[in-house]
Amino acid sequence: MALDIKTYDMIGDNAWCPGCGNFDILAVLKQTLADLELAPHEVLMVSGIGQAAKTPHYINANGFNGLHGRAVPPAVGAKLANKDLQVIISTGDGDTYGEGGNHLLHNIRRNVDLVHIVHDNQVYGLTKGQGSPTTSLGQITSMQLDGVKVNPLNPVSMALGLGCTFVARSFSGAREHLSGVLKEAIKHPGYALVDVLQNCVSFNKVNTYKWYQDHTYFIDPDHDRTDLQKAFKLAQEWEQGIPLGIFYKVERPTLIDRIPWLKEGKPLIDRAWTPQDAKRFLADFQ
Amino acid sequence: MEYSILVGGAAGQGIETLAGALEKIIKAKGFYLFSNKDYMSRVRGGHNFTQIRFSDSPLTGYWPELDIIMAFDAETLKLHSERLKKGGYIICDEKLAGEKPGLLGLPLEKSAKELGNPRVAGTIAMGAVAKLLGFSTEGLEEVFQKEYKEKIREINIKAFHEGYQMVTPLFDCGPEKEDRQILISGNQALALGALAGGVAFYSGYPMTPSTSIMTYLSEKQAETGIVVEQAEDEIAAINMAIGASYAGVRAMTATSGGGFSLMTEALGLAGITETPLVVINSMRPGPATGFPTRTEQGDLSFILSAGHGEIPRMVISVKNPEDGFYQIQRALNLADKYQLLVIVLSDQFFGDSSRTCLPFDFDSLKIERYLQKDLPEDHEHHLRYRLTENGISPRVIPGKFPGVTVLADSDEHDERGNITESAEMRIAMMEKRMNKLKLLQEELQEPEYLGVENPQYLCIAWGSTQGPVQEAIEILNKEGIAIGALVFGDIWPLPLKNLEKYAAHAEKIINIEQNYLGQMARLIRQETGIKCTDSILKYDGRPFNAYEIVQRLKKEVF
Numbered sequence: 013m014a015l016d017i018k019t020y021d022m023i024g025d026n027a028w029c030p031g032c033g034n035f036d037i038l039a040v041l042k043q044t045l046a047d048l049e050l051a052p053h054e055v056l057m058v059s060g061i062g063q064a065a066k067t068p069h070y071i072n073a074n075g076f077n078g079l080h081g082r083a084v085p086p087a088v089g090a091k092l093a094n095k096d097l098q099v100i101i102s103t104g105d106g107d108t109y110g111e112g113g114n115h116l117l118h119n120i121r122r123n124v125d126l127v128h129i130v131h132d133n134q135v136y137g138l139t140k141g142q143g144s145p146t147t148s149l150g151q152i153t154s155m156q157l158d159g160v161k162v163n164p165l166n167p168v169s170m171a172l173g174l175g176c177t178f179v180a181r182s183f184s185g186a187r188e189h190l191s192g193v194l195k196e197a198i199k200h201p202g203y204a205l206v207d208v209l210q211n212c213v214s215f216n217k218v219n220t221y222k223w224y225q226d227h228t229y230f231i232d233p234d235h236d237r238t239d240l241q242k243a244f245k246l247a248q249e250w251e252q253g254i255p256l257g258i259f260y261k262v263e264r265p266t267l268i269d270r271i272p273w274l275k276e277g278k279p280l281i282d283r284a285w286t287p288q289d290a291k292r293f294l295a296d297f298q
Numbered sequence: 299m300e301y302s303i304l305v306g307g308a309a310g311q312g313i314e315t316l317a318g319a320l321e322k323i324i325k326a327k328g329f330y331l332f333s334n335k336d337y338m339s340r341v342r343g344g345h346n347f348t349q350i351r352f353s354d355s356p357l358t359g360y361w362p363e364l365d366i367i368m369a370f371d372a373e374t375l376k377l378h379s380e381r382l383k384k385g386g387y388i389i390c391d392e393k394l395a396g397e398k399p400g401l402l403g404l405p406l407e408k409s410a411k412e413l414g415n416p417r418v419a420g421t422i423a424m425g426a427v428a429k430l431l432g433f434s435t436e437g438l439e440e441v442f443q444k445e446y447k448e449k450i451r452e453i454n455i456k457a458f459h460e461g462y463q464m465v466t467p468l469f470d471c472g473p474e475k476e477d478r479q480i481l482i483s484g485n486q487a488l489a490l491g492a493l494a495g496g497v498a499f500y501s502g503y504p505m506t507p508s509t510s511i512m513t514y515l516s517e518k519q520a521e522t523g524i525v526v527e528q529a530e531d532e533i534a535a536i537n538m539a540i541g542a543s544y545a546g547v548r549a550m551t552a553t554s555g556g557g558f559s560l561m562t563e564a565l566g567l568a569g570i571t572e573t574p575l576v577v578i579n580s581m582r583p584g585p586a587t588g589f590p591t592r593t594e595q596g597d598l599s600f601i602l603s604a605g606h607g608e609i610p611r612m613v614i615s616v617k618n619p620e621d622g623f624y625q626i627q628r629a630l631n632l633a634d635k636y637q638l639l640v641i642v643l644s645d646q647f648f649g650d651s652s653r654t655c656l657p658f659d660f661d662s663l664k665i666e667r668y669l670q671k672d673l674p675e676d677h678e679h680h681l682r683y684r685l686t687e688n689g690i691s692p693r694v695i696p697g698k699f700p701g702v703t704v705l706a707d708s709d710e711h712d713e714r715g716n717i718t719e720s721a722e723m724r725i726a727m728m729e730k731r732m733n734k735l736k737l738l739q740e741e742l743q744e745p746e747y748l749g750v751e752n753p754q755y756l757c758i759a760w761g762s763t764q765g766p767v768q769e770a771i772e773i774l775n776k777e778g779i780a781i782g783a784l785v786f787g788d789i790w791p792l793p794l795k796n797l798e799k800y801a802a803h804a805e806k807i808i809n810i811e812q813n814y815l816g817q818m819a820r821l822i823r824q825e826t827g828i829k830c831t832d833s834i835l836k837y838d839g840r841p842f843n844a845y846e847i848v849q850r851l852k853k854e855v856f
């Protein structure tokens with residue numbers, strides 16, 4: 013029995029622009045948590061800074077709204093401290109692929125059991141429309157007045173290249189699809205990167221809701237998710253149509269699996285320990 | 299009775315292992331010991347040395363004059379021979395030996411080769427030194443048992459005895475006593491203190507001289523069930539620790555200046571989210587990469603205000619291993635009690651020097667978490683940042699109570715933790731956070747006072763210079779000079795009582811610091827208007843010793 017979606021409602025103002033894709037992602041996330049019967053206290057939402065990063069304020073769950081670019085490290089710290097928490101990261105494309113690039117890189121290697129939802133509006137929202145790492149070459153922005161001069165990053169191929177164990181892309185407007193992807197991401201044991209294309213009504217006049225609708229298509233349900241080469245090939249597609257779906261999904265030991273006392277023992281928060289337990293180490297210095 | 303031995307050679311020659319074993323032998327004979335390391339930022343070659351000073355009474359620093367030099371390269375002879383006392387000896391391989399008086403050239407390399415392993419030349423020299431000092435070989439089996447892996451233990455024992463035969467006793471150390479002490483370095487004491495203090499999560503990025511804290515904790519992971527994670531950078535290290543602390547465990551990180559610079563953004567995060575956190579900054583000379591393996595107290599001004607905006611913080615400087623052990627517990631407890639950032643300020647001299655001291659008292663320690671144990675009253679909409687009478691909000695571990703969620707935010711927030719732009723809420727939250735310092739004021743530790751009452755000269759020092767300053771004061775007091783010193787442990791908030799009391803009568807106030815600007819003197823002036831009249835400053839990257847402080851006071855102040 014799914015929980016009531018209202019369980020996740022939070023009273024208070026929302027600072028997003030009317031019509032923003034963030035609303036769809038939030039609604040889908042709440043529905044997904046309700047469907048999976050995850051109670052608010054079992055979930056921890058971690059974010060950085062930006063519009064996408066305000067998500068923890070709009071959902072009733074535990075929340076840690078940290079620094080720009082730095083969502084992943086506290087999420088990892090929290091998960092290692094309490095492996096029973098379902099930790100979900102919500103960040104923007106600038107936050108994740110720009111300022112937070114180094115953390116993304118190394119946490120894909122760590123393969124901690126986290127879901128990372130990137131609200132990819134291909135622009136910096138909160139700081140009013142500068143190019144982000146995923147803005148298309150030549151796109152005119154509030155900052156790149158004669159067009160972006162650097163190549164866009166391809167998050168999907170990057171994650172595949174780094175050995176990410178779950179790599180998916182969806183679109184905020186494809187609610188059902190997104191919900192399906194999120195469910196699998198939550199169930200996946202390991203680091204799950206979900207790049208969600210999202211319209212920004214205020215600053216991205218190129219990649220609009222309609223543009224995404226017109227340019228995306230769903231990956232064939234028979235796609236072999238364990239075939240890395242095929243995944244790479246799909247990931248290269250953009251101009252002719254943007255594939256949405258789970259590109260790649262394999263199981264590999266997570267960081268916690270590789271720490272035997274953590275894997276088999278209680279969560280760190282429940283570790284019973286007194287100063288006297290450390291007394292035996294005096295022998296090292298005797 | 300008191301002797302100083304210098305063990306010098308190139309990196310990669312096994313000097314450190316050798317010096318470590320020699321220290322254990324001296325300790326096993328029941329003597330007090332102080333040792334410190336001087337090493338270069340390279341893996342092979344260069345010049346490294348360890349100075350071991352031992353006595354039948356407690357020691358707090360090193361002494362510049364040497365009784366024995368163990369020279370494993372020509373560089374050691376060149377750099378340190380001048381420091382040899384009259385009647386002292388230099389032990390070296392016969393090949394290095396020249397015509398100098400006191401030079402004992404022994405067939406170290408040759409004998410080592412004959413024994414079947416050229417690497418045991420050092421152990422042969424150690425055997426010779428043990429004999430020179432008149433030590434018996436009794437009880438040394440145990441030291442070898444601990445210091446050498448099984449594979450090489452036998453040959454090292456043989457080598458030791460080989461060296462022992464080569465010489466006759468030349469020094470008189472007096473009777474050997476029962477060994478009741480431990481021998482521990484500053485960094486080991488911090489790590490041990492952290493284990494005793496219940497640190498369950500440590501994330502760090504290697505940076506000399508803080509690294510050995512992480513190494514020790516890491517060794518104990520499986521046995522203690524803690525997690526030590528090597529982060530991708532210092533930014534990640536501190537943010538991970540904050541995440542773990544938010545989630546409910548005691549978390550800590552340590553670094554040195556450059557790494558601390560990278561952590562500054564997140565110091566504010568710990569501050570505004572009121573997440574308890576202990577950060578150790580093990581200072582080395584900056585700026586930038588500076589002198590990577592040497593010592594300085596150059597980061598004080600920086601850490602007092604590091605980070606943008608205003609947050610409450612506590613700064614504790616640690617003085618010696620024993621102090622470090624107890625202060626780290628205190629830091630962890632205070633961090634939890636006040637949901638506060640506590641910065642523990644140490645340095646290379648502190649971290650890399652070892653001392654004998656009485657075994658630490660684990661039974662007196664308590665881990666005080668100050669976490670809410672029952673369902674909070676406001677659990678319907680749990681107010682993580684509730685504006686309480688004393689300013690400390692109830693802290694709940696996320697996930698512990700069904701129906702209770704905990705929201706922490708780096709933005710200014712309301713009592714629930716949600717972003718706010720309200721001017722009133724901003725004022726209330728700022729005051730709530732800053733008020734912690736007022737509470738903390740009540741439990742500050744005053745600087746310790748060393749020396750005669752009503753001193754004519756008052757020295758001000760802090761942290762690791764305590765040892766050398768203490769010895770210098772003792773020497774001068776014996777000479778009849780009315781001098782004393784206040785040595786600060788707690789630095790921020792600045793404890794004022796002792797300072798105001800002693801400064802009122804002293805004719806001269808001299809700050810003794812290992813930096814260029816006299817950062818502690820500035821702080822004191824800024825906070826109290828009390829001016830230091832003289833300064834003994836040192837910024838060559840080498841630690842102070844008592845002899846040098848005495849000489850400089852005589853020349854520059856009296």
Ligand SMILES: Cc1ncc(C[n+]2csc(CCOP(=O)(O)OP(=O)(O)O)c2C)c(N)n1
Nearest residue numbers: 061062063064080104105106107136137138
């Ligand atoms: C260290 C730091 N640098 C810069 C900023 C300013 N800043 C806030 S949000 C943001 C970019 C947000 O873009 P994105 O991550 O794509 O999220 P969006 O707002 O589009 O959801 C920036 C640069 C900051 N808060 N902190």
Ligand code: SF4
Nearest residue numbers: 029032063137212213
């Ligand atoms: S600026 Fe763009 S991303 Fe941000 S809320 Fe408005 S529409 Fe959404």
